[in-house]
Amino acid sequence: MTTARSGKEPKPKFEAAAPVRMKDIARDMGLSTMTISKALRNHPDISDETRKRVLKRIKELNFQPNLAARALITGRTSTIGLVVPDLLHPFFAQVAKAVSAGTRGHGYSLIITSSEDDQALERQEIDQLLARRVDVMLIASAQTTEESFRRIEERGIPYILIDRLITGLPANFVGVDDEAVGFLAASHLIDQGYRRIAHIRGPDTSTALGRVLGYRRALAARQLAPLPGHIVSIGSSGDDRGEPGGYAAARKLLRARQRPDGIFCFNDPIALGAMRAILDAGLRIPEDIAVVGCGNVLYSDFLRVPLTSVDQDSAAIGRLAAELALALVGPKPPVRPKTELIEPKLVVRASSLRK
Amino acid sequence: MTTARSGKEPKPKFEAAAPVRMKDIARDMGLSTMTISKALRNHPDISDETRKRVLKRIKELNFQPNLAARALITGRTSTIGLVVPDLLHPFFAQVAKAVSAGTRGHGYSLIITSSEDDQALERQEIDQLLARRVDVMLIASAQTTEESFRRIEERGIPYILIDRLITGLPANFVGVDDEAVGFLAASHLIDQGYRRIAHIRGPDTSTALGRVLGYRRALAARQLAPLPGHIVSIGSSGDDRGEPGGYAAARKLLRARQRPDGIFCFNDPIALGAMRAILDAGLRIPEDIAVVGCGNVLYSDFLRVPLTSVDQDSAAIGRLAAELALALVGPKPPVRPKTELIEPKLVVRASSLRK
């Protein structure tokens, strides 16, 4: 770049160089802005030779188009919004990581926000992303109603539900088969000889409901049924859902008229809390009570008692979600909502192995 | 909104409503666009009554300004870029969560990218963020040179280094006092009566160097010194840095001529690997060998042997970084680079408690 830039630069501010614009390159090469633009976007309306020359110069000058300007005229921002309930939760961290990896190199930036498992906050975050006109949204939602999603649809922005379904909403979905999760976990406990199998369930999301269903089905398949008080719920405030919530829930189970000899927990942090409660009560795992978690994202092998857990392959969820997202913003997006169900796998460790 | 929108709508596309624009509101209220704009941004050049009327209507119509248009004219995108080495690593996940929480409600969106601890990839991600004209960047960098940062500075974009310093770069920094980390960990082991204290160090970042320094200083303060082969390094490929790397490094230490009786590990995942190696070798923790980790972000209480760890308060790091970032994009940004050093705290658990 040898020619000076047009216009009057107010002050030659020390070291705060304005980025190169198409106009600059155009003047530099004796072409029109349009030609640069066409070259950059592989528009057919230009000769191969010119395109090569322009691209070479673009690389030399390290030119990057102003995405705000492009967004203004095209209406596409080249951004993807991702809403998760908690970035610290290893499951969602892994999903985020995989989505990030899956969209890398496609020219999109990922705006990641956390809802802290709070419905109102999640609606705000979704509104922010709408205001920002993301091209597609990925949401692991804490919502129980479809209202926010109607707003997204009104704007014509495609979105994908991750991990959690919203009943009555025919949306794109990538997640695990939660009924299979519950079935797998409970069946395993029965197979190991446990009979009084309890469940610490999660809050009112499709995920929790599906797992309860699978758990019940597994018991029923062996002519068993949950004993009274053997399904306990985690508090609905976000803070109770992890380890402390698991501790409290397990204590409740230990006081039940018939003490369970196996507990299937909604997720691993809850299982951790449950294990602590059991050990604190002077009981042994798995001799007195077996524990199965879900997620398999913790360092489960290193726990006091290595934890049997249902693996949801969160990396695959993130990867598939990223692929679907790119398809939705691509040239010929699928018209019908697509559902990708991952089959869960059980990873057996000491916490559920009857000797 | 009762009046029809201007211009010719090509087709009244079913349910894909274009968002409301200032122009629409202006026409609707019989005002000019400028008045709406001024009301929205609390410009003084407008009467209180008009402002209230406009804001009321804005809220009714759920108007959200087009940020791309605003960015184009103002040059500010209302976005913050965050680059971390790994979203799955609990330390960085916690930092990301805290940054997200700390910037929430200030009108900024957070673009989070992961470098996978790869220098080239990190440079790419930084370039992406530059292309996107983020207003400020937060980087936990894997770089060893200042080159990328010069590019950021050339653009006049403020940035903050998180956790890891770059030598010779007088930049804003928020992180922990790493020398104190090493000193704290090693001193604790000495206090507990251990004498042959080894260190599994991290790759060549300021963090790792600082901890080595502190570790050496603690030993020297008690007339001790690292024995030959007692400082081993984790491979530099990202994959080796976690648990598997810790396992391999610890095996090396166990084969040393003089076996260590205490190991200070660069971080918790490494400590986990080291613990596994020790237990696999038929040795006991902490009777034969004590282990101290760093990070304190795992569920350390639940491990086979609860792990003593140096707490870096990653939440505070994220919070302070967010505050500083907001200050840097604020009306009167600090001119001199600011350094915020968090004092580490030791959390003692069974893995280092000599009976």
Added chain:
DNA sequence: TGCCTGATAGTTATCGATAACTACGACCAA
């Protein structure tokens, strides 16, 4: 020769907001 076609490059208007300036009336002092 004259007209059409295809390939390539350029012109113009536009996206939605804001900076900078202008317009206008009310009010006050000289």
Added chain:
DNA sequence: TTGGTCGTAGTTATCGATAACTATCAGGCA
């Protein structure tokens, strides 16, 4: 009455790119 100031609202140009159209020229064909 005149001129200046203040408070409020409007006008115009602009940010950097792209969509849609136009211009130009070479070549083919009748």
